[in-house]
Amino acid sequence: MNDQVILERLEQGGALSYGHFVRRKNLHTDIQVHKYMGLHHPRATDDLCAELLQRFEGESFHVVVVRAIVEDIILGYTCGRILGTSTVCVANHEGLVSLIPPTGLTPGARALVVADVLSNKGYLQEIMAAIESRQGVVGGIALLIDEGIEALSSTVRVESLLSLKEHNYPLNSCPMCFQGMPLSGGS
Numbered sequence: 546m547n548d549q550v551i552l553e554r555l556e557q558g559g560a561l562s563y564g565h566f567v568r569r570k571n572l573h574t575d576i577q578v579h580k581y582m583g584l585h586h587p588r589a590t591d592d593l594c595a596e597l598l599q600r601f602e603g604e605s606f607h608v609v610v611v612r613a614i615v616e617d618i619i620l621g622y623t624c625g626r627i628l629g630t631s632t633v634c635v636a637n638h639e640g641l642v643s644l645i646p647p648t649g650l651t652p653g654a655r656a657l658v659v660a661d662v663l664s665n666k667g668y669l670q671e672i673m674a675a676i677e678s679r680q681g682v683v684g685g686i687a688l689l690i691d692e693g694i695e696a697l698s699s700t701v702r703v704e705s706l707l708s709l710k711e712h713n714y715p716l717n718s719c720p721m722c723f724q725g726m727p728l729s730g731g732s
Contacts, residue, residue, distance in 0.1 A: 546596045551707050554589050555690075564729030565721040568692070573719040574712045577729070578662055578690055584619045593706060594623040597659075597687050600704035606684055607654040608633055610676055612668055613645060616661045620689060624659050635675045642675050652680035662690045673701070 555561050562577040584590050606628060611621030613636040625632040633649035633656075635642060644650055656676050658669065673683050683701050691705035692713070714720065 546592070546706075548707060551593070551596070554593060555707070558584065558586050558589055560584075562729070565726045566729055568713060571716050572713045573716065573721060574709070574714065575721060576709055576712045578692065578709070584616055584661075590619060590623050591627075593689060594620060595627055597689065597704065597706050598624060598627055601657065601685055601687065601702075604684065605655065606630055606657040608650055608656050608681070610635060610644075610650070610656045610658050610672055610681075612636075612660065612672065617659065620661055621659045624657065624687065628657070635672045637671065642671055644675060644679065650676060650679045650681045654679075654681045655684040656681050657684055658686045660686070660688050662688065662692055 552561065560579050562579065563575060564577065566574050566577045568574045608630050609621045609625040609628065609632045611617040611632060611634055613634040618632070618634060621632040621634075631649055634645040636645055650656065658672050658676075660669065669686060676683050686701055686703045688703065688705035689707070691703075691708045691710065714722075716722065
């Protein structure tokens with residue numbers, strides 16, 4: 546599946562909008578990601594997850610770990626089903642990070658972290674810390690979309706279906722600003 550097909554699948558689900566948007570850290574972009582929208586078609590979700598897992602071909606994982614948010618649970622469950630593994634959620638309640646179910650990660654288990662969009666590395670570091678606190682091993686990070694906001698300084702392999710790094714523009718070099726294009730709604 547090439548980038549064009551991936552973009553088409555996400556667009557069909559309403560997951561992408563084009564325009565002039567503000568992203569974090571004073572960056573502008575011409576593509577806005579509506580995270581959950583692309584995942585309400587089961588076949589498209591299956592296809593996207595299967596393609597994402599192909600990037601880890603030949604590697605084995607004992608468990609899939611996700612944040613306890615709807616879009617990541619959908620992706621994690623789908624990836625876990627395809628891999629034949631269980632899915633564990635990491636929840637942060639008032640600063641206390643826990644695994645759901647708490648017995649879902651055994652010592653030595655090789656985990657694949659699955660997320661929809663990498664827009665900052667904070668939550669990934671939180672998930673990795675939760676895995677390591679249970680003596681698990683982070684074997685890889687699988688992302689639907691890498692928005693390229695911050696690099697993950699880690700030796701863990703990161704794969705994404707689509708990178709939007711080239712669509713990030715600092716304010717002083719934003720082509721849409723230079724053209725006088727107004728900011729789009731929902732930014």
